[in-house]
Amino acid sequence: MNPSNRRPWEMDPELDALDVDPDDLLPSVPLKKVPAGDLFEAARAGDVERLGYLLESGANVNVRDRWDSVALYYACLAGHVDAARMLLEAGAICSERTFDGDRCHYAALNLRVRRLLKAFEARPPPLGPLPSALRDTFLGCPGNRKAYIEQCADAAAGSALAAGYSSTNDGSNFNSLPPDITFYVDGRPIEAHRVILSARSPFFKKKFESEWKGRKEVRFSSQKLSYGALYSLIHFFYSDRLEVAVDDMEDLVRTCKACKCEELQKIIQKELSHQKFAEYKSLREVDNSQKRFILQGSSLPEEDRLPSALHRILHDSLACSGTKNMSTANIHEARANQSGNDDFADLCVKVGPRFFRCHQVILASRSEYFRARLSRMTDFLEGNHELSNFSLPFLEEHDLSIEAFEKMIEYMYTDGLKDMEPEQAEEMFDVASRYLLFPLKRAVADVLLPHLELVSAAELCHWLVLADMYGVLKIREYCLDVIACNFETFADAREFRALLLTLPPPSGDSSLRTTRPSAPGSAGNSDQSNLLDDLREKWLEAEAAELDKRDESATLFDKRLEMLMVVAEREAADAGDCPVGL
Structure with a gap:
C-alpha cells in the first residue's frame, strides 16, 4: 500500500x-x-x-x-x-x-x-475485477435483479441500481447467458449457474452430480428455508461479499450449515452474538429491518475465497482437456476420470492442437468478446469433425499461442497471474486488447515492472512504444519517468535516437509547457497524448525548472530533440548505404 x-x-x-x-x-x-x-x-x-x-x-x-x-x-x-x-x-x-x-x-x-x-460511510471498498464481473452476471438475471432492488434498505441506492438496469428488462446488457438452474423459495426465484455454486459449496456440488443432475428447477419449502438467507448466500458465492439483513442472519447460519460452508458459518455465528450484544447496549433507534451486515470474502481463509474456488474448477477442467489427436480410448479414459470429479464444463475452446474445457459463464462474465460471441450462437460446433466424441459447444481461436491462452484463462478464473515470463508480456497485452479483457493489462504490467528495472535503454524504448500502442499507462509512465530522469544517458543510445524518428513531433503550443502532466489513468491522458510532449513535461519536473522559466527550458529541450533527430537521420542514412551483411 x-x-x-x-x-x-x-x-x-x-x-x-x-x-x-x-x-x-x-x-x-x-x-x-x-x-x-x-x-x-x-x-x-x-x-x-x-x-x-x-x-x-x-x-x-x-x-x-x-x-x-x-x-x-x-x-x-x-x-x-x-x-x-x-x-x-x-x-x-x-x-x-x-x-x-x-x-x-x-x-x-x-x-x-x-x-x-x-x-x-462505513461502506466496503470496490470489488475486484473477478467478483465484480460475476456479481454483474448474477444481478443480470431478471429475478435476482428485482430481488436486490427490493432488498436495498437505502431508497437512493435502490433507485440508482434500478436506473443502472432500467435500459433492459431481460438483463441482456449484463448477462447474455441464461442461468442453468433456478431455485424457488415460496414461489420466488433465485437464478444461478451450476459451476459457481459447485465451486463454492460441497453441498451443491454433490447435489448437481446426483439427484439434481439435469434438472433446471429446484423448489424448496419456505418453512425449512428462508428466501433472504439463500439469496444472500448465493449472491456471496458470486461476489465474495456477503450483504445480509440482520433479521436473516440466524436463517443464514442454518443455510451455511446445510451447504457445508463451515468457515462462513463460524463468522456469522460470532457476528450474530455481537449484534445481539449491540442491540442490548443500543438505544433501539433503528429496528433490525433497517440493518444489514456486510462481510468481505477476504475475512475467510484463502481456500474458501472465490479465486481459490474457481482455480480448483479450472484445474479440474484442464485435467480433462487434451489434444485433437487423442484416441477414442484416451477420450473415454478422460471421461471416466471426469465422471468422479465433474468439472461442469459447457464449452470447448481449441487453440492450435490443444482443446480446453471451459465454462461459458466465466468467459462471458470476464470478456465482452466471449459474451458477444457466445450469445449469438446456439448449438455451434465449429470444426466438430475433429472432436466428434465430445458434445460440448466448440470454438476455435487462431493466431494465439497455447501458453498465452492458458495465462488468459488463469487470469479470467482467478484474477491473478503466476509464473509469467516477461517475454510473454507483449503477447498478453495483445490478448487483453483482442479479447476486451482490459484489467488483464494491469496484471501483466505488475509482473513486468520489476523486470524493467534491469533492462537496457534499447529495451526500455521498446516497451515504451508497446505501452503507448496498447494503452498500458502504468508501463508508459514508468518508461517516461526513467527516460526523463536519465535523459543524457538515453540521448547517447542509438535506439532512443532512432525512436525519435518514429514519433509525432512535440507540440509547439506553449500552454502544454506550463501545465502539469495528467495523472496516470486520468481523462487527460488519452490515446491522443503525445509521447514527446509528456516526456518534455516529465523532464521539466525532473529538472525542477521554475514556473517562470518553463517556457525557456521547454524550448531548449525541443532544440535538443531536434539535434538528436538530425543525428538519427544521419545514422539511418549511413546504415542504408552500408552493404547488406556488414
Whole structure:
C-alpha cells in the first residue's frame, strides 16, 4: 500500500463546521516503528510502512485477535488516521450499526478519524475485477435483479441500481447467458449457474452430480428455508461479499450449515452474538429491518475465497482437456476420470492442437468478446469433425499461442497471474486488447515492472512504444519517468535516437509547457497524448525548472530533440548505404 497512491476523500460538511480544540486533530498516541510487529501492533503504533508490507503480503485485514478485535479498531482507538485509511482501503469492514462499526466510531479518539469513518460511510471498498464481473452476471438475471432492488434498505441506492438496469428488462446488457438452474423459495426465484455454486459449496456440488443432475428447477419449502438467507448466500458465492439483513442472519447460519460452508458459518455465528450484544447496549433507534451486515470474502481463509474456488474448477477442467489427436480410448479414459470429479464444463475452446474445457459463464462474465460471441450462437460446433466424441459447444481461436491462452484463462478464473515470463508480456497485452479483457493489462504490467528495472535503454524504448500502442499507462509512465530522469544517458543510445524518428513531433503550443502532466489513468491522458510532449513535461519536473522559466527550458529541450533527430537521420542514412551483411 503506497501512501503516495491514496485517493482523496471528502469531509462531511457538518463535521467541517464544528469548532474543535486543535489538539483533537492530532494523533492520541505518538507514531513509532514496529519492524517485527503483526497487523494489530502496526495499526496500534500507526506504522503505515509495516502495515502496508503486511497487507501486500496477503494479511487478512479483518482477522481478529484473542480479544476479538480487528486492526481497524486499534487504529481508531489510537487516533492514527493514516493507518485507519490504509486498512479501510484494503477492505476493512466497518458496517454501520453493527458491533464493529459502533466500536470503531465510539473508539475514535480524534475528529480526523471520525471524519474518515464518516467519509467512507462505513461502506466496503470496490470489488475486484473477478467478483465484480460475476456479481454483474448474477444481478443480470431478471429475478435476482428485482430481488436486490427490493432488498436495498437505502431508497437512493435502490433507485440508482434500478436506473443502472432500467435500459433492459431481460438483463441482456449484463448477462447474455441464461442461468442453468433456478431455485424457488415460496414461489420466488433465485437464478444461478451450476459451476459457481459447485465451486463454492460441497453441498451443491454433490447435489448437481446426483439427484439434481439435469434438472433446471429446484423448489424448496419456505418453512425449512428462508428466501433472504439463500439469496444472500448465493449472491456471496458470486461476489465474495456477503450483504445480509440482520433479521436473516440466524436463517443464514442454518443455510451455511446445510451447504457445508463451515468457515462462513463460524463468522456469522460470532457476528450474530455481537449484534445481539449491540442491540442490548443500543438505544433501539433503528429496528433490525433497517440493518444489514456486510462481510468481505477476504475475512475467510484463502481456500474458501472465490479465486481459490474457481482455480480448483479450472484445474479440474484442464485435467480433462487434451489434444485433437487423442484416441477414442484416451477420450473415454478422460471421461471416466471426469465422471468422479465433474468439472461442469459447457464449452470447448481449441487453440492450435490443444482443446480446453471451459465454462461459458466465466468467459462471458470476464470478456465482452466471449459474451458477444457466445450469445449469438446456439448449438455451434465449429470444426466438430475433429472432436466428434465430445458434445460440448466448440470454438476455435487462431493466431494465439497455447501458453498465452492458458495465462488468459488463469487470469479470467482467478484474477491473478503466476509464473509469467516477461517475454510473454507483449503477447498478453495483445490478448487483453483482442479479447476486451482490459484489467488483464494491469496484471501483466505488475509482473513486468520489476523486470524493467534491469533492462537496457534499447529495451526500455521498446516497451515504451508497446505501452503507448496498447494503452498500458502504468508501463508508459514508468518508461517516461526513467527516460526523463536519465535523459543524457538515453540521448547517447542509438535506439532512443532512432525512436525519435518514429514519433509525432512535440507540440509547439506553449500552454502544454506550463501545465502539469495528467495523472496516470486520468481523462487527460488519452490515446491522443503525445509521447514527446509528456516526456518534455516529465523532464521539466525532473529538472525542477521554475514556473517562470518553463517556457525557456521547454524550448531548449525541443532544440535538443531536434539535434538528436538530425543525428538519427544521419545514422539511418549511413546504415542504408552500408552493404547488406556488414
